[in-house]
Amino acid sequence: MIQRAVLTALSLALAVPAVRAQSAPSALQSSNLLNPNVSVIGWFQGEAGGRSRGAGGAEPAAFALREAELGLQSVVDPYAKADFFIAVGGDGGVELEEGYLNWFALPYGLALKTGKFRADFGKFNRTHPPETAFADRPLVHERFLGEEGLSGMGGALSWQVPVPWLFVSVDAQALTSPEAAEVPAFDQARKRDLLYVGRVATYYDLSESVNAGLGASGAWGNAGQDIDPVSGSSATLVSRLGGLDLTLRWKDPRRAVYRSAFWQTEMLWGRRGAPGGSAVGAKGLFTHVEYQFAQRWRAGARYDYTELPADGSVRETGGLAYLTFMPSEFSLISLQGRRARRQDGSRESLAWLKMTFNIGPHGAHPF
Amino acid sequence: MSSMKILVALLASALIPARAFAALRVVTTTEDLAALARAVGGDLVVVEPIARGYQDPHFVEAKPSYLLKLRRADLFVQVGLELEAGWAPSLLTNARNPRIHPGAPGFLDASEGCDILEKRAGPVDRSLGDVHPLGNPHYWLDPANGLRIARRIAARLSELDGAHAADYAANLKRFETDLAAREKVWDEEAKALRGLRIVTYHNSWPNLAKRFGLEVVDYVELRPGIPASPAHVAALIAHIKKDQLPLILMEPYFDPKLPRKIAGETGIRVVIAPPSVGAEPALKTYFDLFDRILELLTANLPGARP
Numbered sequence: 001m002i003q004r005a006v007l008t009a010l011s012l013a014l015a016v017p018a019v020r021a022q023s024a025p026s027a028l029q030s031s032n033l034l035n036p037n038v039s040v041i042g043w044f045q046g047e048a049g050g051r052s053r054g055a056g057g058a059e060p061a062a063f064a065l066r067e068a069e070l071g072l073q074s075v076v077d078p079y080a081k082a083d084f085f086i087a088v089g090g091d092g093g094v095e096l097e098e099g100y101l102n103w104f105a106l107p108y109g110l111a112l113k114t115g116k117f118r119a120d121f122g123k124f125n126r127t128h129p130p131e132t133a134f135a136d137r138p139l140v141h142e143r144f145l146g147e148e149g150l151s152g153m154g155g156a157l158s159w160q161v162p163v164p165w166l167f168v169s170v171d172a173q174a175l176t177s178p179e180a181a182e183v184p185a186f187d188q189a190r191k192r193d194l195l196y197v198g199r200v201a202t203y204y205d206l207s208e209s210v211n212a213g214l215g216a217s218g219a220w221g222n223a224g225q226d227i228d229p230v231s232g233s234s235a236t237l238v239s240r241l242g243g244l245d246l247t248l249r250w251k252d253p254r255r256a257v258y259r260s261a262f263w264q265t266e267m268l269w270g271r272r273g274a275p276g277g278s279a280v281g282a283k284g285l286f287t288h289v290e291y292q293f294a295q296r297w298r299a300g301a302r303y304d305y306t307e308l309p310a311d312g313s314v315r316e317t318g319g320l321a322y323l324t325f326m327p328s329e330f331s332l333i334s335l336q337g338r339r340a341r342r343q344d345g346s347r348e349s350l351a352w353l354k355m356t357f358n359i360g361p362h363g364a365h366p367f
Numbered sequence: 368m369s370s371m372k373i374l375v376a377l378l379a380s381a382l383i384p385a386r387a388f389a390a391l392r393v394v395t396t397t398e399d400l401a402a403l404a405r406a407v408g409g410d411l412v413v414v415e416p417i418a419r420g421y422q423d424p425h426f427v428e429a430k431p432s433y434l435l436k437l438r439r440a441d442l443f444v445q446v447g448l449e450l451e452a453g454w455a456p457s458l459l460t461n462a463r464n465p466r467i468h469p470g471a472p473g474f475l476d477a478s479e480g481c482d483i484l485e486k487r488a489g490p491v492d493r494s495l496g497d498v499h500p501l502g503n504p505h506y507w508l509d510p511a512n513g514l515r516i517a518r519r520i521a522a523r524l525s526e527l528d529g530a531h532a533a534d535y536a537a538n539l540k541r542f543e544t545d546l547a548a549r550e551k552v553w554d555e556e557a558k559a560l561r562g563l564r565i566v567t568y569h570n571s572w573p574n575l576a577k578r579f580g581l582e583v584v585d586y587v588e589l590r591p592g593i594p595a596s597p598a599h600v601a602a603l604i605a606h607i608k609k610d611q612l613p614l615i616l617m618e619p620y621f622d623p624k625l626p627r628k629i630a631g632e633t634g635i636r637v638v639i640a641p642p643s644v645g646a647e648p649a650l651k652t653y654f655d656l657f658d659r660i661l662e663l664l665t666a667n668l669p670g671a672r673p
Contacts, residue, residue, distance in 0.1 A: 075469075078465075078468070078470060078471075081460060102460070104460050104461070104463070104468075105465040105468065106463070109438065109463045110463070111461075111463060160434065160438065160463055162438075164435060164439070165435070166435075167431040167432055167434060167435055169431075203430070203431040203432060204432070205430065205432045208419075211430060211432070213431075249428075251428065253419055253421065253422040253427075253620075254421050254422070254619070254620055255620065255622075256422060256423055256426045256427075256428075256620070257423055257426055257620065257621070257622075258622060295594055295622075296594065327593075328493070328496075328497070328592065328593055329497060329592060330493055359493075361452070363453075367428050367429045367430065
């Protein structure tokens, strides 16, 4: 309902200047200048191979529009910037992927964000699905944080620690609690439940060409309710997640257009309350390495290990390899293959052809 | 002093920004702008560039370490015309420094008031490559634009630091005099270049060509940012042979393999010239940049010894 209201408001806001422009040509230029930056990312994907029944979820068609993401971004006033990303899925479903206001002009190194946004849990979770290097999601993210990742409505306070020689950021966020169908690691017990996320991250230039980023994240929320069938009394179950992420990058600035390397590892630990006062511990990780060996070519590989958040004794493993060609900065074609051993012991082999393109103003280079 | 007091003092010195004790802090996106800011700011400013002169300014990464410079800056100077579109806006948003946001006195877009070439009046799309609809952003390669940038930086420094306005004016005057003297030398050197028809790797030299009388007639890239196709290379080789084009001018951050292959087939000379201050260790000032470019071009003229 909220999403529909936001979309209606957005379409009205965009339609009004266009209607005015027809009757007042002089207003056309002004409205164009003040319109937000509009961009669209298209994500088409082909899939081959058989999905394991143990993987869960429906088997996608051989070719599918995974997502078309409409981005609307603009400075609101001297104090804030707004970013909206509306995702249209292959089934025609429309979702506000992110829509938030970022007050970036606060004193004392602070910034405040309100709206719907992807949680600052690890680094990978912040990246929109079409913009990740993968056709899928790492198994640990799929099993703990769901197909779309951890996001919600709420507020976020971010602080850059004022140390002049080291970048350190501290983030605290409160979000509406997701349901288990979206994010398996958590489950709202009541509509008003909140999920709390915290992150401390640091970054350091080891040399002009090599840099490292290290982050520690935590998330704390509810995991449904434990209802006693005899007495009828209920208790809220709690779920906690901890994460560590390490990113190493290499890029010689003298040859930045042609060569680069990237290695990222994320580890995640979960402890989820279970009926009867017990708790389930589970963990997982992925490690991803990518090498750019020519101006338009990249090759990469990823290893996955995960346990299920509801049952730490059940595990899945997998490995992904890919080769990506980028005709320009604004499009890519990627051939990917993944082998996985699923929770029921079955082996799964899948191949994908991922194609994405970006139209609109030159966006920020991902970092 | 107790150990606790020493610890507190150490912590305080680490946490208090050095700005409290120093001159105006200027952060520029490129080393060319940094050189111009140093020329007019003198000892009254501390200038730090983000992109180095040997780096393609289109493809700078928005590293968090740059935020450490930006959050303490009093003045931010950018080339503009979307040269830094992939990294400067996100750095400014995350710098947590309202003094240097667009519209604030500490934000300066150096392109305003400069002679900007190739402004697109008609429809623009990416079939043209990674074009800059607002104009070619390599405009600092014309000394007249360098002077315009220096004047604007001096004026802005005077606004931010009125107590030293006379010093900035004196520094600017000295820069103007020195530049006028250097331009006479460059004009003399460039006489041999007038009318020369050349190929460049990327479309980044139009201001230099216009100023010194060169004519850029073809490019190694198919379109800006799009590598050459075999058909384009064949057409370029045919063009070079037909018109006996004498040289390919390119930046050091591009791969010289293809230009050298073309040179092998046509006899054209490949000149790898610095597009920015700092592209070679000896290039410290804005004047050094033009000295070196003209030295390389004249040394590779037809008939000159390679």
